[in-house]
Amino acid sequence: MSNTIKEVAKLAGVSVSTVSRVINNSGYVGEKTRKKIVDAMDTLSFEPSSIARGLVSGKTSTIGLLLPDVSNPFFAEVARGTEEAAIESGFTVILCNSNWDLERERMYLNVLKGRAVEGVIVIGNRSAERDLIGAVSPLPCVFVDRKVSSDQSYIWIDHEKGASIATEKLLSIGCEHIAHVTGPRKSTSARSRLSGYLKTMKQSGMEPSVVPGNFRFAGGYEAAKALFLKDNPPDGIFAANDMMAIGIIQAANELGVSIPNDVSIVGYDDIDMAKCTSPALTTIRQPANEMGRAAFSLFKNRVSEMKIEFDARLVERKSTK
């Protein structure tokens, strides 16, 4: 049962401030007194109230982590990285799933502020930049997977470049009809990938073909079914993330479309599962765990205006010729 500092003080026959000193290891405390207090704390199994402490110090050792959907393995992995780094620094993280919903994003941001988090890490959000910054201000905010123009910090990876690499790979192996299955419209990273695809296609004078997706397995699956049933099916597909790419592979297998003979597939993320699909998925690797850890360290070190950029790179496996 959690007792108060007062009861400890009484039992030890000292004042609360002395007890506070031994709790925080600050100021001078006589050896005998310290021992008496420690004993008292033990017998009462005293645990200081982090609420009261938070009220006084304004510090809660808590950060908020806002992301669209933990079920997405990429986000889950970033969250893991952040959480691991946080715990190592004595912080705890409050996890919020916005579900790609603008309203919920705003709501959560308020909840977090009310909870007096010391900072917010936002991953793959949809809100307009100024809305977001306005909403969390004056808390430090680190953006992951999104470049922001102001003096905020962010962890970034060049999706446009990654998408170009993916598209170029498909081009380089001779694909002549390359389709792109997108992520949710409001996801900035999805948009960047789309734009990288579009640019690269334009540069090489190819006709783009875009199918809307949603970053989920089922989305890729549906998109692929539609694509393969067309008169002029693609011979290359760049999916905006691995989950959809895996859905595409399943659809292809079901329809008897052979990978990579009939169609080559490139995904994005390099989630665990990508190694093990059949055929194994060629994809653009994002170091998710590291990105999460980096986000926390940016927050922790109170660096503002710091931009860490990671490199997306191609991981070639068997789903491309």
Next chain:
Amino acid sequence: MSNTIKEVAKLAGVSVSTVSRVINNSGYVGEKTRKKIVDAMDTLSFEPSSIARGLVSGKTSTIGLLLPDVSNPFFAEVARGTEEAAIESGFTVILCNSNWDLERERMYLNVLKGRAVEGVIVIGNRSAERDLIGAVSPLPCVFVDRKVSSDQSYIWIDHEKGASIATEKLLSIGCEHIAHVTGPRKSTSARSRLSGYLKTMKQSGMEPSVVPGNFRFAGGYEAAKALFLKDNPPDGIFAANDMMAIGIIQAANELGVSIPNDVSIVGYDDIDMAKCTSPALTTIRQPANEMGRAAFSLFKNRVSEMKIEFDARLVERKSTK
């Protein structure tokens, strides 16, 4: 900018107690006054400090959710359900990934207590029951996916029965050599599934064949490779969860083992992806989201000694004859 109730009071030209009344919708407040105050709160975009509230009321409206691994879709979905229900009740949840690590479980439990959560929901943990209860005591604790003998509450689903149903299905279609790929040894649900499998096999006089797994895609994949390369490969496999079943399907596809002709596969969980594998996965359905919601409601209504049991049921798809 997070303002205080004082500043709102000043701006509205009233006392803090009146502001407190409109915040909490308690006591009488004149219509005009209320409007002034609401306006003031808006212009300052005031958000009450839940810390200060917590200090006064002793309530933090926060619960801890301890689970082994958010990357596991089943856990992710339970977490989603819990979080949704929590938010609807004005609670926020602190999410902790134990990574199936006993040490981390204990550590997190302490962190949560220090953070003054009002209760803890524990999913699929490994710790011994009394350790766990001792560690969170005196906080209310709801166990998900685990039956506990004491007066604690739990949400449960009969894994042994589910596993029996799965095994029986395989038996009923004439499989003669049925293997089981297990979950992590220390997972109680994995153990129950194993025991259901073992029992059913024994009842029907069949020789069991158990391969260790880990609930992850790669685990199923590896196990299947080993299994299919044996002299006497199985004609039926019951995987302790869907992620592994999907890994098994991939391995089968790669090795040219035909499903369900050469081998029938049954999974466990019925995650989203199960519908879309190729062939679609026959599996035991667990209502993950509902289980998460139920867990929160058990906590919320402060019911102790309440046991909610869900039913596992077979969802037949194409991976079984």
Next chain:
DNA sequence: TTGTAAGCGTTATCAT
């Protein structure tokens, strides 16, 4: 070396 007392932002109990 130790104690006293003033907050931290709320809520709740009295008055008014």
Next chain:
DNA sequence: ATGATAACGCTTACAA
């Protein structure tokens, strides 16, 4: 219908 004011459990000058 509204306002003072005393808690809540702790930290932290400032005194002693």
